[in-house]
Amino acid sequence: MTRNSPPDVGQKIKALRTAEKLTLDGLARMSGVSKSMLSQIERGLTNPTLGTLWSLTQSLGIDIASLLDDGAGETPGGPEIKLTKAYETPEIQSADGRCTLRILGPIDLVSKTEWYDMRLEAGGILESEGHASGTMEHLTVLDGALSVRVGTSVQEIEAGDSARYQADVPHFIENKGQNPARALMLVLAP
Structure with missing residues (x-):
């Protein structure tokens, strides 16, 4: 609906x-x-x-205002729930094929907020160039253990641990273990 077009009350009714x-x-x-x-x-x-609207809304048990609003995020049964099925979730892989990132965040937020379900095979590494100035990453290990390197700082992270670090400089996430690791990664740009 454009700003100047009337709401589609017929479809809502x-x-x-x-x-x-x-x-x-x-x-x-x-x-x-x-x-x-x-x-x-x-x-x-x-x-x-x-x-006529008054008669219809009274019979349907709603107020006229709810019928006339643009309904963003609402359906007749309540707030809208948008579902992305597992098979519809896009994935990207690292150059070595040992790291898979399932893209959990909506595409319209990609310039500000990104979140991923990360799986790193044993010996896998995710190398990242610096993101936009002020960007931070938040990494929570769910299974296994990972190592994060930012500049000369290195931090080992085990299952249940979270690391927060600057991501506007080159940084590396590595699985130095013998088993696969899984983590959630959140990337927040300023």
Whole structure:
């Protein structure tokens, strides 16, 4: 919906009616709005008057304001839940193929916030050039152990530990162990 276009109340009314398991005839009887008028409103063929909206919203148990808002993040049943199935989650691999990053964060936040499910095979290393100035990484090891190197600083991290470090300089995450390791990594840009 553009800023100057009216809200699609017809579709919202239809969704609410369907969620309540009401037929056109049932809502028409409850609201006093004719079945043909209701059908035209739902199909977007006519704009209802304020009085008609009042009758419909009272019958559906909602207020007019909720019907007229743009509904961002809302569905007739409550807040919207967006699901990404496991098979839809994108992955990237390190050059050596020993590190897999499942991209958990939404693509629209990538310039500010990124988070990953990281799996590092034994001997695997993730080398990163410095990110934007002020960027920090937060790494929590879930299984195994990892080593983080930033400049001359090195920190060993075991399962359950979290490390927070500057990521605007070259940094390395390595699995020096004999078993695979898994971690969650959060990258926050300023």
